[in-house]
Amino acid sequence: MNKGVAVTGIGVISAIGNNTGENYRSLISGKHGISSPEILETIHKNLPVGEIKISNESLAEDLKLPKNHSFTRAALLGAFAVKEAVTQSSLKIDNETGFISGTSVGGMDTTETYFKDFTQGKTENSRYVRAQHPGFTTEKIAEHFGITGFVSTISTACSSGANAIMLGARMIKAGKLKRVIVGGTDCLTKFTLNGFNSLMILSDEQCKPFDENRNGLNLGEGAAYLVLEAEEELKGKPVLGIISGYGNANDAFHQTASSENGEGAFLAMQKALKIAGISSESIDYINTHGTATRNNDSAETEALKRIFSKNLPDVSSTKSFTGHTLAAAGALEAVYSLLSLQNEQVFPNLNFSYPMKTSGFMPVTKLKEKPINYVLSNSFGFGGNCTSLIFSKNGG
Amino acid sequence: MEVKIYINGIGSISAQSGDLFSGDSARIYQENIFQAISPNYREFIKPMALRRMSKATKMGITSAKIALKEAETEVPDAIITGTGEGCKKDTEKFLENLLDQNEKLLTPTSFIQSTHNTIGGQIALNLSCKNYNVTYTQNSVSLETALLDAQMQFDEDPEIYSILVGGVDEISEKITSFRKLDGQLKSKSIKNLDLLKEDSTGTITSEGAHFFALSKEKKQNTYAEFQTLFIKNTIQPENINEEIEAFLKQNNLDSEVIDVVILGNNGDNRYDHYYKNLQQNLLKNTMQLTYKHLVGDFDTASGYAIYLAANILKSGKIPSVLKLNDIDSKTPKNILIYNQYLGRDHSLILLSAV
Numbered sequence: 001m002n003k004g005v006a007v008t009g010i011g012v013i014s015a016i017g018n019n020t021g022e023n024y025r026s027l028i029s030g031k032h033g034i035s036s037p038e039i040l041e042t043i044h045k046n047l048p049v050g051e052i053k054i055s056n057e058s059l060a061e062d063l064k065l066p067k068n069h070s071f072t073r074a075a076l077l078g079a080f081a082v083k084e085a086v087t088q089s090s091l092k093i094d095n096e097t098g099f100i101s102g103t104s105v106g107g108m109d110t111t112e113t114y115f116k117d118f119t120q121g122k123t124e125n126s127r128y129v130r131a132q133h134p135g136f137t138t139e140k141i142a143e144h145f146g147i148t149g150f151v152s153t154i155s156t157a158c159s160s161g162a163n164a165i166m167l168g169a170r171m172i173k174a175g176k177l178k179r180v181i182v183g184g185t186d187c188l189t190k191f192t193l194n195g196f197n198s199l200m201i202l203s204d205e206q207c208k209p210f211d212e213n214r215n216g217l218n219l220g221e222g223a224a225y226l227v228l229e230a231e232e233e234l235k236g237k238p239v240l241g242i243i244s245g246y247g248n249a250n251d252a253f254h255q256t257a258s259s260e261n262g263e264g265a266f267l268a269m270q271k272a273l274k275i276a277g278i279s280s281e282s283i284d285y286i287n288t289h290g291t292a293t294r295n296n297d298s299a300e301t302e303a304l305k306r307i308f309s310k311n312l313p314d315v316s317s318t319k320s321f322t323g324h325t326l327a328a329a330g331a332l333e334a335v336y337s338l339l340s341l342q343n344e345q346v347f348p349n350l351n352f353s354y355p356m357k358t359s360g361f362m363p364v365t366k367l368k369e370k371p372i373n374y375v376l377s378n379s380f381g382f383g384g385n386c387t388s389l390i391f392s393k394n395g396g
Numbered sequence: 397m398e399v400k401i402y403i404n405g406i407g408s409i410s411a412q413s414g415d416l417f418s419g420d421s422a423r424i425y426q427e428n429i430f431q432a433i434s435p436n437y438r439e440f441i442k443p444m445a446l447r448r449m450s451k452a453t454k455m456g457i458t459s460a461k462i463a464l465k466e467a468e469t470e471v472p473d474a475i476i477t478g479t480g481e482g483c484k485k486d487t488e489k490f491l492e493n494l495l496d497q498n499e500k501l502l503t504p505t506s507f508i509q510s511t512h513n514t515i516g517g518q519i520a521l522n523l524s525c526k527n528y529n530v531t532y533t534q535n536s537v538s539l540e541t542a543l544l545d546a547q548m549q550f551d552e553d554p555e556i557y558s559i560l561v562g563g564v565d566e567i568s569e570k571i572t573s574f575r576k577l578d579g580q581l582k583s584k585s586i587k588n589l590d591l592l593k594e595d596s597t598g599t600i601t602s603e604g605a606h607f608f609a610l611s612k613e614k615k616q617n618t619y620a621e622f623q624t625l626f627i628k629n630t631i632q633p634e635n636i637n638e639e640i641e642a643f644l645k646q647n648n649l650d651s652e653v654i655d656v657v658i659l660g661n662n663g664d665n666r667y668d669h670y671y672k673n674l675q676q677n678l679l680k681n682t683m684q685l686t687y688k689h690l691v692g693d694f695d696t697a698s699g700y701a702i703y704l705a706a707n708i709l710k711s712g713k714i715p716s717v718l719k720l721n722d723i724d725s726k727t728p729k730n731i732l733i734y735n736q737y738l739g740r741d742h743s744l745i746l747l748s749a750v
Contacts, residue, residue, distance in 0.1 A: 042499060043498065044499065104511065106533075115492075116495060118570070118574045123578075126574075129577055129578040130578070132484070132487070133481055133533065133535055134534075135480065135534040135535040135538070139535070139740065148628070148629055148631075150629070151534065151629035153534045155482065155512035155532075156531050167530075173552075174548050176544075176548070191491060191494065191507075195502075198503060198507055199504045249527065249528065250475075250525065250526050250528075252520045252523075252525055255508055255509070255518070264526065267526055381513070382513065384517050384529070385513055385517065
């Protein structure tokens with residue numbers, strides 16, 4: 001068994017709550033956050049989303065930003081979640097504190113708002129010209145917390161947040177950083193909503209992960225970050241959990257679709273188990289990618305069957321609560337995995353009625369209490385990108 | 397023990413298609429936004445696939461395949477990509493359609509191809525490579541973060557033998573031109589070769605792809621050894637000499653062992669002081685080279701600097717168009733590359749002769 005990397009702080013904002021406590025209470029009471037878009041200006045009001053009902057103005061006020069700030073919504077949500085994580089871990093921010101953030105479209109919300117103005121040569125909002133860079137959003141958050149050392153962004157679509165956690169854990173292990181804030185942020189944008197809509201993989205009702213009648217995902221928004229610290233830096237600090245395994249592989253099958261047998265997912269889980277130095281039987285709960293698209297859920301199920309054969313542990317998709325928050329999903333679900341370990345609870349998979357005919361696969365549909373030592377979390381993205389993370393209890 | 401990492405193959409696509417090392421002269425551009433010169437993509441990508449691909453993906457796959465071929469690597473153990481703005485043309489296309497058509501009747505192709513990891517994903521698909529595949533998008537340290545990841549992979553996993561690392565950025569008609577609005581580009585058109593004679597704000601920009609086949613094995617045709625690198629988001633202007641000294645010290649080196657420094661001067665008089673400060677102080681007695689007057693400045697332009705450094709170390713030749721001062725280095729052993737953009741995202745890369 002490998003030693004892993006300690007988590008000393010977590011912060012999250014999503015459609016089911018503005019902090020870790022609120023998210024946890026929603027998860028145990030089965031309270032989802034799927035609604036019609038109100039803040040996102042779109043013609044697609046019929047498409048349910050996991051929207052955070054706080055305006056950019058309120059978020060900026062809460063963060064005490066100056067009037068002419070250039071935070072994108074992803075940066076606002078990100079800073080909001082980082083603040084909670086940093087406070088919880090009483091993090092010292094210095095030269096050896098890194099920041100690694102995953103985001104898929106970064107500041108696309110501002111790019112789509114000002115695109116026409118910029119095309120016409122208007123310069124009033126030119127402070128957002130660089131927002132198309134995902135790194136711009138990351139730098140705004142880093143700047144806000146005075147992080148000047150290693151700052152980087154991962155953009156591997158829907159596995160970005162999980163990959164950011166993996167890189168952070170590796171950098172701590174390699175001795176390249178003493179402390180690092182890792183996670184992801186993405187806000188709802190017209191760009192992504194219309195993109196997924198044009199692919200015809202958005203459901204017009206609440207998403208039904210792993211259900212035979214699932215008909216697509218709900219897009220969500222959110223941000224979540226973990227504080228990781230090197231062992232010698234802990235000095236008696238409470239440890240919330242351990243990142244014990246991680247693995248990334250590529251499906252190399254299709255730009256957007258997963259291979260039928262979930263090869264990439266299979267390889268990612270296999271690598272994560274190897275790094276953690278545990279066998280598949282040790283996993284007590286799997287927080288799946290489970291987007292509720294026809295393709296993902298069947299490919300993921302195939303991959304799970306290949307890893308776990310007949311001994312499949314408890315499985316659920318919390319995207320039925322939050323929607324698919326893209327790059328933030330891996331980070332949100334890392335927080336939920338840590339909450340599952342801390343509280344020894346498996347969170348339910350909502351909206352499930354009929355098992356898939358092909359597999360008979362049954363997710364957990366009611367809150368379940370049981371001893372939990374290891375949680376596996378999956379995140380898969382466009383470009384065949386597949387990442388698995390394994391979390392364990394401190395000293396577990 | 398740290399593993400030694402060698403550069404065994406390079407694929408370079410930029411606005412300079414000629415081989416400066418064989419005496420080709422530099423191409424001249426009169427506009428502040430200029431394109432990379434396309435090789436014959438058909439030699440590398442099947443026509444069916446080629447049809448829908450954006451330039452970023454075409455340049456990425458092609459330079460990746462050139463690098464791998466040179467290194468005689470079929471399938472690398474990891475593919476790590478850096479891109480500042482990813483597939484900008486597809487992003488722009490989908491966004492414009494969405495705005496013009498008021499969110500109606502949209503087709504998904506450009507959305508599918510707009511994600512930043514399209515290039516890395518398409519290379520994996522082209523090579524049927526199921527290994528580790530990650531994309532970094534941190535402005536001017538996008539490629540550098542990819543290199544850092546590669547360095548860590550070699551150290552962590554004894555089974556890792558070869559890694560493909562590269563940086564790609566493309567220009568798009570509108571989003572690139574927005575840089576005129578916030579002072580990133582010079583307001584008047586200039587001749588690229590005169591970039592460093594300018595005393596004005598902003599720079600010139602272009603596009604390109606640079607992939608490197610890294611390996612633990614030193615070969616007959618190895619270019620150079622990749623020693624180490626350093627990334628830091630913010631450095632106070634007055635501290636630049638100290639930061640670089642500290643980096644060298646950390647690697648048990650001092651400025652005297654640096655035979656050549658390749659600097660990222662981009663003609664922006666608001667930020668070139670970072671380079672000038674080094675030129676006049678710590679690296680005053682070092683041979684100084686520069687390159688953005690040839691290929692423009694873009695997030696992964698430093699890929700061209702690595703290409704130059706690797707070729708200098710292998711051939712011993714130093715094209716005069718690169719020279720910033722009169723100091724010469726007969727047989728350069730160690731080359732340091734320093735880059736930043738708008739005073740942020742600083743990086744140092746150290747390469748050595750083999």
